[in-house]
Amino acid sequence: MKKIVFAALVVLSFAAAAYPSAVDKYFSEGKAAFDADQDEVAIKSFKEVIKLDPDNAEAYAYLGRIESGTNPKQAVEDCNKAIGLNPKLSKAYYGLGNAMCKLGDFRGAIKQFNTASKLSPDDASVYIARSLAFSDLGDNGNSIENLDKAIALDPQNIQAYYNRGSNKYRLDDYRGAEADFSAVIKIDPKNGDALCYRGFARVRMGKDEEGIEDLDKAIGIDPKIVNSYYYRARAKYNLRDFAGAIEDYGKAIELDPKYADAYGSRGNAKDDLNDYTGAMEDYNKAIGLDPKQPDFYLNRGLANARLTNYMAAIDDYTAAIKLRPKFGVAYYYRGMDKFLEGDKKGAMEDLNLAGKYGYAKAYDYIRKIQEK
Numbered sequence: 363m364k365k366i367v368f369a370a371l372v373v374l375s376f377a378a379a380a381y382p383s384a385v386d387k388y389f390s391e392g393k394a395a396f397d398a399d400q401d402e403v404a405i406k407s408f409k410e411v412i413k414l415d416p417d418n419a420e421a422y423a424y425l426g427r428i429e430s431g432t433n434p435k436q437a438v439e440d441c442n443k444a445i446g447l448n449p450k451l452s453k454a455y456y457g458l459g460n461a462m463c464k465l466g467d468f469r470g471a472i473k474q475f476n477t478a479s480k481l482s483p484d485d486a487s488v489y490i491a492r493s494l495a496f497s498d499l500g501d502n503g504n505s506i507e508n509l510d511k512a513i514a515l516d517p518q519n520i521q522a523y524y525n526r527g528s529n530k531y532r533l534d535d536y537r538g539a540e541a542d543f544s545a546v547i548k549i550d551p552k553n554g555d556a557l558c559y560r561g562f563a564r565v566r567m568g569k570d571e572e573g574i575e576d577l578d579k580a581i582g583i584d585p586k587i588v589n590s591y592y593y594r595a596r597a598k599y600n601l602r603d604f605a606g607a608i609e610d611y612g613k614a615i616e617l618d619p620k621y622a623d624a625y626g627s628r629g630n631a632k633d634d635l636n637d638y639t640g641a642m643e644d645y646n647k648a649i650g651l652d653p654k655q656p657d658f659y660l661n662r663g664l665a666n667a668r669l670t671n672y673m674a675a676i677d678d679y680t681a682a683i684k685l686r687p688k689f690g691v692a693y694y695y696r697g698m699d700k701f702l703e704g705d706k707k708g709a710m711e712d713l714n715l716a717g718k719y720g721y722a723k724a725y726d727y728i729r730k731i732q733e734k
Contacts, residue, residue: 385415392424401428419447419454426457430464437461452481456488463495471495486516493525502529520546524556527563536563554583562593570597588617592624599631607631622652626661633665641665656685660692663699672699690721697724701731 392407405428411421426441438461444454459474475492482488493508509526512519527542543560546553561576577594580587595610611628614621629644645662652658663678679696683689697712709731716724 385411385418388414389418389421392421396424396428401432404428417447419444419451422447423451423454423457426461427453430457430460434461434464438465450481452478452485452488455481456485456491459491459495463491463498468495468498484515486512486519486522489515490519490522490525493529497525497529502533505529518549520549520553523549524553524559527556527559531559531563534566536566539563540567552583554580554587557583558587558590562589565593565597565600568600570600573597586617588614588621591617592621592627595624595627595631599627599634602634604631604634608635620651622648622655622658625651626655626658629661629665633661633668638665638668642669654685656682656689656692659685660689660695663692663695667695667699672703675699676703688719690716690719690724693719694721694724694727698727706731 388407388410392404392411395401395404395407405425408421408425408428411418412425415421422440422444426437426439426444429437429440437457441454441458441461444451445458448454455474455478459471459478462468462471462474472492472495475488475495478485478488479492489508489512493505493512496502496505496508506526506529509522509529512522513526516522523542523545527539527546530536530538530542540560540563543556543563546556547560550556557576558580561573561580564570564573564576574594574597577590577597580590581594584590591610591614595607595614598604598610599607608628608631611624611631614624615628618624625644626648629641629648632638632644633641642662642665645658645665648655648658649662659678659682663675663682666672666675666678676696676699679692679699682692683696686692693712693716697709697716700706700712701709710728713724713728713731717728
């Protein structure tokens with residue numbers, strides 16, 4: 363009997379010794395897979411950890427972080443389990459915040475990131491995650507403030523600079539956006555997205571040649587980003603390379619056949635090359651795709667007027683004014699075409715409204731009519 367008891371004790375002792383090493387083995391494998399973005403391997407390993415050690419809070423936290431993007435409801439469950447086991451585990455709050463973002467609860471996510479930042483105030487990734495939640499709420503200011511903190515903690519963090527540049531771009535701070543995308547490019551010279559957006563910012567700032575240079579590089583890295591062609595076309599248009607602009611707008615349309623602005627802008631370039639029929643075709647397409655854009659009607663009206671289709675032009679200007687009731691330039695051109703059609707009274711009414719709504723050039727035309 364004593365021998366049997368002794369044997370049982372040996373087995374129990376062996377199990378106690380073996381299980382911790384197995385837990386460590388699976389946990390190490392899971393962590394390595396997590397760091398290498400091998401999510402399926404990591405999930406499998408952390409589940410093995412939990413089988414052997416059901417109270418392993420870190421394993422639940424890692425599972426939650428991995429699942430937050432693909433299975434957020436399960437991630438919430440796993441992160442809450444981790445927090446129940448260890449309320450001071452910052453990565454569990456981080457994973458819970460990411461899952462809540464995925465589920466659309468951005469304010470709830472921010473609360474979780476607040477807790478994570480208190481527990482791990484030097485973790486730049488927490489501030490980056492919280493910045494994304496603020497961005498999703500449309501709060502670009504708080505988003506930038508969090509990214510400032512992330513960059514102060516990790517001055518080589520590409521994601522932080524890129525996201526901050528994106529926020530500044532949305533706020534029309536193109537100079538600030540250019541600086542942040544430049545910081546990304548300094549760290550990673552072949553970052554196509556940063557080259558692309560720095561190009562956009564530079565075109566917006568009127569740095570057309572520099573913008574084209576960036577967009578040439580971005581297209582060389584990834585030739586399927588639609589807006590790379592669209593903004594390069596805008597830059598070429600600004601430099602009066604209308605043929606080059608038409609070519610690039612065409613490439614944008616090939617990639618996105620429903621890109622109304624590309625059709626409208628290509629129409630402008632064709633108009634500048636006196637291809638009014640071609641311009642009309644593009645404006646028609648643009649209006650078909652986006653019938654609530656007043657500029658499309660204005661530009662089609664101008665093309666109609668150049669083809670001496672004055673009544674059709676007047677209809678287009680009227681459509682533009684319905685969409686934008688204080689559209690001074692549309693009143694101006696409608697007034698001009700009404701005068702050409704013999705409607706002097708209507709012309710004067712429109713030209714006065716054009717002046718009232720800020721198109722001062724209308725008053726010069728009024729004087730010309732009065733002198734006749």
